[in-house]
Amino acid sequence: MTGVTATFLIPSPFCSPAATQAPAASPKTDAAARRADVAIHGNVLIVEDNMIIAMDAEDLIVELGAANVYIASSVTDALATIDAGHDFSFALLDVNLGPETSARVAEVLAASGVPFIFATGYGDLVDLVDDFPGVPIVQKPFGKADIVAALAML
16 A cells, blocks of 8 residues: 545635745744743633634643633634623734634724734735734744744734
């Protein structure tokens, strides 16, 4: 037996050119990634439409000390979770949630003073970066060091 051979076809609307070079990390980001003392306290909101990524993010957040993690897979679910009155210490927002973006969730969190981090696998954040300057961004797939570095920037 030699394994499985498969051909995958991805429709062109779901494809974009890959970046030729990753942006250089700032010294602040590099130093933050090496920090072992960054910890999360309280409740955290994760807005992510991919269940596997959401569960991995939850594991990272719990490992960093979160008391409770609330996962929402859509803007509607996220806004309902926020409206439920949980006191969030921060939120991790996937930018692209299927046919919608997490921009509305970011607006509500910003108005409430809840810090947040954007996560993206596409790199198309131009509008959100302009609307939310200074918000840390992690690229998917992200790991613990990426989250720690982003938290250090909040």
